[in-house]
Amino acid sequence: MAPLLQSSQNSMCLYVYFRPKQVKDVAQQDEVVRVLTNTLETTNCPHMLFYGPPGTGKTTTALAIAHQLFGPELYKSRVLELNASDDHGINVVRTKIKNFASVAVGSGCQGGYPCPPYKIIILDEADSMTEDAQNALRRTMESYSKVTRFFFICNYIGRIIEPLASRCAKFRFKPLMDEVMRSRISYICKEEGLNLDPKALLTLSSISQGDLRRAITYLHGAARLFGSSISSKNLIRVSGVIPGEDAQTLFSACKSVNFDLAEKEVGSIIAEGYPVSQMLSQLYDMVVEADDVSDEQKARICKKFAEADKCLVDGADEYLQLLGVASNTMRALCIMPQEFSFGN
Template identity: 85%
Template sequence: MPIFQSIPELYKSRVLELNASDDRGINVVRTKIKDFAAVAVGSGHRQGGYPCPPYKIIILDEADSMTEDAQNALRRTMETYSKVTRFFFICNYISRIIEPLASRCAKFRFKPLSEEIMSSRILHICKEEELNLDSEALSTLSSISQGDLRRAITYLQGAARLFGSIISSKDLISVSGVVPQHVVQALFAACKSGDFDSANKEVNNVIAEGYPVSQMLYQLFDVVVEADISDEQKARICKRLAEADKCLVDGADEYLQLLDVASNAMRALCNMPEEFPHES
């Protein structure tokens, strides 16, 4: 890539970058991508005599948003023009890339950034933008962004627009959509008490406050993993959390799913059977 970037005319003729979440239909594959991939290139030389690779590069960002038909069409394009074109797929969920396409690629997985790296870059941005971020707010930002620097910058930008140059931990939580920890702990404590009415009240509070239930499940998972309970209890609760998360992705009702998680967690924490016996 540095080779192409050093010579602008080569970059324009040899690199095609598309955001697949926007350009994701089969027509884009059949026209724009196929036409670009089909053109042969020579082995040019950059300044200094360094050889330029005899192929082009197509970069598809958010490739997991492409339709299945488009991915199947792209597979044929890759096979046909593999000698003159290289493909880069950038995605969040490799499971959404069809197997024939994924099997033709070398996979590189990138871990979330460490808190040290995140903090260093955020402090640099705060210095350049003249923002005041104390140590607690910095730690909160690293935590809620989960190692995603782009997400951290988005939260920081939103907080700066709403609250000015002095940003607190509370400000960052309010713009991020993260559920306050005391709300998560209150629901877990209600489940642990064995009182269904109390758990139902906490579930209603979460829904009434407008907190995203998917985020609630994510944070509840962390609480369960760190809780002083048996491995069997953790397994039962985490299994139901995963099932509820899948149901939410499929469009299920948030209140019913969270209430079901709470009731299942209560049964696990109080050592009740997973299913109540039915009377014949």
């Protein structure tokens, strides 16, 4: 495989370029791989529901199954890929999906691929579909189950209606362990001629939080911007993660119970253009891991984090929300554990 960053295909994303082509090559999902490998041998696939955190191989697995069943020649005519976050309404189910699912196909091996007598519809981000669309899809599944298989991919299985989920074989994808992440990243760096020192590799694994796709995307961005030698600082700049010392400075200002100092740090963070939602995430980790903060104080502080995060999603002012978090944190740290009550 020629290095992507040095080839004429340099418009392709690195994670797409290195995406596993076969189910057996999907990293760390051993139980899923074992069951699906046996399923591929019989070619009798049920409807499937892949769920779990992003970047763990759900879409890759679905695409690999389809490619292994139909090969490159029949793939386009036998497989329909849809992103439900874009096509999430009931009209898509009634038109695009129903029209594709209703047409029967023949069977017979072609080009060494089994080519079973059904088609596959891959619905990525299926948890974005409206409830009406999911109910309509249930009826479509029942009507055309002999000629079409559905592969649903989602992060949150609780957002899939039970009648739909109960018709599928469910496969849970686990977050990738740090060793697996580092091993895959090291392989890509070797193939692409990138130099990533041990500290940078550890940083990349940490900021990606088990999401291999995110890690490879950060690596690709850093390689484009900073060249083949990539440092830990380069990766942090590309990822948008706030430098740990800046988050620590704000937390220390809160612990000092000096409002003027905390207000100054909040203003500095806003002036730097850091996303407040990211700051809340990093402050949360610091609060949870702090040994000098009681459980009651942690609970009070984290409750405010949740409220502020919801307000940010609703479009509230970032400066006011972060200032509110800082002042609430100071207040919580001033209260002794015995002063807490259910009313506070």
